[in-house]
Amino acid sequence: MKLKRRFYSLIFLALLFILLAELSPWTLVLLPVGLLALQWYSMGLILLFSVSLYLIYHRIGGIYGLGVVSLALLTAEAAYLDRNEAPKEHYLVLLGAVLLTYPIYTLMVLSAGFTPRLEATGIAALFLVVLYLFLKLVAD
Amino acid sequence: MQQLHTAFPYNPHRREREVELEGRMVPTGKAWGLLVTVWIIVMTAFLFVRWSLVYLTLPMLLLLFTAVFFFKPRIRVDVERILPHNRFLEGTEVEVVLRVSSEERIIGLRVRDDLPEGLKLLSGRRDWLLLLSKGEVKELKYTILVKRGVHEFNWVELSYRDPFGLFHFTRRIDLYSEVIGVPAIEEVPTPYSTRGTKITVGALPSPRVGEGVEFHAIREYQPGDPLKIINWKATARTGKIMSNEYESERKVDVVFVVDASYRGELVFDHLIRAAASLMLNALNDGTSFGLLLAEDVPLWVRPDYGKRHFFKCIDFLSTAKPDRNNMIAYQVEHLIRSHFPPRAQLVYLSPLLTEESRKALEIMASFGYNVVVISPNPYTAVEPKSREEELALRLLNLARKALLRKMASHGIIVDWDVRKPLKVAVAEVVGL
Numbered sequence: 001m002k003l004k005r006r007f008y009s010l011i012f013l014a015l016l017f018i019l020l021a022e023l024s025p026w027t028l029v030l031l032p033v034g035l036l037a038l039q040w041y042s043m044g045l046i047l048l049f050s051v052s053l054y055l056i057y058h059r060i061g062g063i064y065g066l067g068v069v070s071l072a073l074l075t076a077e078a079a080y081l082d083r084n085e086a087p088k089e090h091y092l093v094l095l096g097a098v099l100l101t102y103p104i105y106t107l108m109v110l111s112a113g114f115t116p117r118l119e120a121t122g123i124a125a126l127f128l129v130v131l132y133l134f135l136k137l138v139a140d
Numbered sequence: 141m142q143q144l145h146t147a148f149p150y151n152p153h154r155r156e157r158e159v160e161l162e163g164r165m166v167p168t169g170k171a172w173g174l175l176v177t178v179w180i181i182v183m184t185a186f187l188f189v190r191w192s193l194v195y196l197t198l199p200m201l202l203l204l205f206t207a208v209f210f211f212k213p214r215i216r217v218d219v220e221r222i223l224p225h226n227r228f229l230e231g232t233e234v235e236v237v238l239r240v241s242s243e244e245r246i247i248g249l250r251v252r253d254d255l256p257e258g259l260k261l262l263s264g265r266r267d268w269l270l271l272l273s274k275g276e277v278k279e280l281k282y283t284i285l286v287k288r289g290v291h292e293f294n295w296v297e298l299s300y301r302d303p304f305g306l307f308h309f310t311r312r313i314d315l316y317s318e319v320i321g322v323p324a325i326e327e328v329p330t331p332y333s334t335r336g337t338k339i340t341v342g343a344l345p346s347p348r349v350g351e352g353v354e355f356h357a358i359r360e361y362q363p364g365d366p367l368k369i370i371n372w373k374a375t376a377r378t379g380k381i382m383s384n385e386y387e388s389e390r391k392v393d394v395v396f397v398v399d400a401s402y403r404g405e406l407v408f409d410h411l412i413r414a415a416a417s418l419m420l421n422a423l424n425d426g427t428s429f430g431l432l433l434a435e436d437v438p439l440w441v442r443p444d445y446g447k448r449h450f451f452k453c454i455d456f457l458s459t460a461k462p463d464r465n466n467m468i469a470y471q472v473e474h475l476i477r478s479h480f481p482p483r484a485q486l487v488y489l490s491p492l493l494t495e496e497s498r499k500a501l502e503i504m505a506s507f508g509y510n511v512v513v514i515s516p517n518p519y520t521a522v523e524p525k526s527r528e529e530e531l532a533l534r535l536l537n538l539a540r541k542a543l544l545r546k547m548a549s550h551g552i553i554v555d556w557d558v559r560k561p562l563k564v565a566v567a568e569v570v571g572l
Contacts, residue, residue: 056181059190090247090271093206
């Protein structure tokens with residue numbers, strides 16, 4: 001039987017579970033959700049949320065945490081592109097957008113060394129306000 | 141079949157639109173889903189008092205920002221739909237081509253074509269996600285299976301999106317094309333005769349006595365007869381002046397009466413195919429023919445000759461649909477009184493399921509018309525799924541046979557088992 005769709009998203013899914021397996025073998029319980037994410041975007045969002053919840057609960061952040069979240073997001077988004085047989089350039093744009101996370105995170109980490117804790121809280125609050133404004137802009 | 145196909149001139153059927161799409165950026169359901177996920181992650185971080193991990197949402201936020209960055213407020217595209225013809229025999233596979241081009245680079249354009257209800261998608265898809273370079277032309281193809289009827293393509297939906305499908309503006313533009321599925325035609329023998337004593341294939345003699353080439357009978361000379369028709373041998377034999385009678389070569393008018401009652405829906409396509417096949421037969425014979433399509437609003441086409449007239453009738457047959465008409469007897473009676481040519485040969489196509497349709501046959505016969513009834517048997521179009529169903533069908537078939545025997549005095553009735561070709565059914569009845 002010939003499958004009529006691409007499966008590029010499987011690459012990201014495999015990488016995601018390699019990273020997660022290093023944390024704990026229990027994370028493999030998310031594998032069925034990951035496989036369903038290849039077919040339904042909503043399952044991709046559930047995978048993204050579950051992975052983020054696990055990382056937050058276990059206080060796992062840094063490049064590693066961002067790597068896991070990025071791969072979960074890439075799985076969900078690449079699966080969407082696979083289903084729509086999107087042009088190859090779209091995968092590159094997706095990869096580019098997600099990879100932008102790392103220079104920005106590095107910048108945040110570097111700037112955090114020069115700011116006291118209270119101001120860091122202020123920056124976080126500002127971050128939320130920006131997010132709210134962005135949501136409002138989009139909704140309008 | 142081939143004959144009909146080649147009779148249509150090649151006419152590439154194209155519709156083209158140049159569209160400028162402009163609109164406000166609207167988040168898709170996908171964007172809302174992503175934003176809600178971001179929100180939940182932020183809330184979770186606060187709930188577990190680990191707010192510093194809020195930065196885990198960075199990849200998602202950057203994806204949203206990139207999507208906005210790639211979004212253009214206005215695009216211009218040309219869309220064209222190409223069909224090889226606009227008339228196809230039912231059951232034909234047709235390739236539809238949508239040609240999309242753009243004068244600028246468009247990173248995400250979703251194109252969705254209208255697929256009329258009566259057409260079946262055989263291969264390919266009817267929505268595509270495209271990336272168009274400047275001046276690039278893309279041809280999007282899919283194959284459909286044409287059914288009988290008029291099928292209208294009304295629109296093409298263009299949805300301009302960012303590469304991830306998070307924002308869009310969508311416009312449905314008018315792009316009209318028409319596909320007419322004409323009924324499949326098979327070769328059939330002529331099932332009617334002018335006198336009802338001889339079934340003929342080919343030219344038909346008329347019952348009207350007059351000048352012609354075919355000898356018909358000898359009768360007594362009547363004042364006014366030309367001298368050249370006096371039969372001298374018969375005159376010498378009988379002692380009276382006798383003249384020859386000839387049959388006119390003028391052909392009869394054939395009127396096709398199609399019963400479009402919804403009760404015969406099961407065999408309606410067979411009914412229409414039979415009408416089209418018999419019309420082609422009449423066309424090849426050089427006979428003039430008319431059509432009464434007894435729908436709710438009856439459609440009457442006066443008898444005429446030629447291919448143009450044939451295609452006109454075929455177009456009407458293509459669009460015919462069974463409806464709740466229960467007035468066929470009235471319609472037939474009214475048209476017999478006002479429009480039907482005298483001494484026409486009537487070909488009545490009906491499954492004879494309703495009282496009205498049977499009354500219509502009685503009326504035709506009562507006005508002295510020769511009637512041939514082509515009656516597709518609806519019970520032969522059903523495959524019984526159980527023993528009970530099989531028995532029920534047998535009973536219904538017996539009841540139908542008894543009914544047809546009762547109606548046989550009104551004309552020649554071809555009880556057509558639709559699992560067999562029409563020509564076999566006609567040949568069985570008229571003995572060809």
